[in-house]
Amino acid sequence: MKEGPDIARIGALIGDPARANILSALLSGKALTATELATEAGITGQTASSHLKKLMEGGLLAQAKQGRHRYFTLAGPEVSTVLEAIMGLAARKGHLRTRTGPRDPAMRAARVCYDHLAGDMAVRIYDSLQMRDMLAASSDKGGLALTEKGVTFISEIGIDLGALNASRRPMCRACLDWSERRNHLAGSLGAALLSHFQDQRWLRREENSRVVHISSRGEVAMKELFPL
Known part of the structure; x- marks a missing residue:
């Protein structure tokens, strides 16, 4: 080139x-x-x-x-997006490292991807928002935007959308999940959701690791908020 x-x-x-x-x-x-x-x-x-x-x-x-x-x-988040996308491509093409120990299943279940949630639960959240028509394609906001229905839902959760709209960062963006090989939610909304879950003590970060542990109470609450 x-x-x-x-x-x-x-x-x-x-x-x-x-x-x-x-x-x-x-x-x-x-x-x-x-x-x-x-x-x-x-x-x-x-x-x-x-x-x-x-x-x-x-x-x-x-x-x-x-x-x-x-x-x-x-x-910045664009670097993490590229890295996760390459991980997803590597996984789909069979270029995998040897799995060892019990921490790998935990990484696949829930982990931090730069500043937002990744793994099984993160993919569930993305799928739930899409299935309930709360996300729509957009040409100017990182490829995704909240619908009116989505704005109402996220506001009711307690997330300040005004602050997110004031950010120069895209609010909603699809990020390829390397373990699930489907999308999870990134952007400022993805980061805000992770912070909200932490504030509610539904999950906790494992020290010196990307692994996130979701509590029993947190799993029930998150599945109620994001049904499939």
């Missing part, structure tokens, strides 16, 4: 195994130090610094300093 976006550069950045591990570790939405990312990637600190520099230069990572420490995060 002689003109247009250089997808080869992005592909090369993500395609390195160590850098892929670094990016995957940051899908939790947490800021991590270079030392923590080196451990996640199974590489030395010096090698990690080299990879982090390349990811920063490529626009895939952002950096913040606090005291003597430097923390790294994904550069």
Whole structure:
């Protein structure tokens, strides 16, 4: 390709195994130090610094300093979208890593995808909203928008749609779920729903992990809110 976006550069950045591990570790939405990312990637600190520099230069990572420490995060939700989409493609084509231990089923059940919920329950939420005509296709809001029915429902839950509308970020966006191989809800609404579920104590994040544990009370409440 002689003109247009250089997808080869992005592909090369993500395609390195160590850098892929670094990016995957940051899908939790947490800021991590270079030392923590080196451990996640199974590489030395010096090698990690080299990879982090390349990811920063490529626009895939952002950096913040606090005291003597430097923390790294994904550069934005669009990076997490690409990573989840690639994971979904890899899963569909059979390019899977060996499954080990009990945490993988937990990852498939419920996990954080950058700043919104992914996994079985997240796909249920997306399907429920669509089946009840609360989501509609849109050309200017990330591909999806709330219908009038959806606006009423989300407002009744207790989510401030005015604040979400004021954001420059798309409110509703479909994000391919790599484990379910179907869509879950991303965008500012996806992030707001995750925060709401946490405020209600329906779920909790597992420490140092993307895994989310849904309580029995939370599962009942969420299934009542999002029936199929």
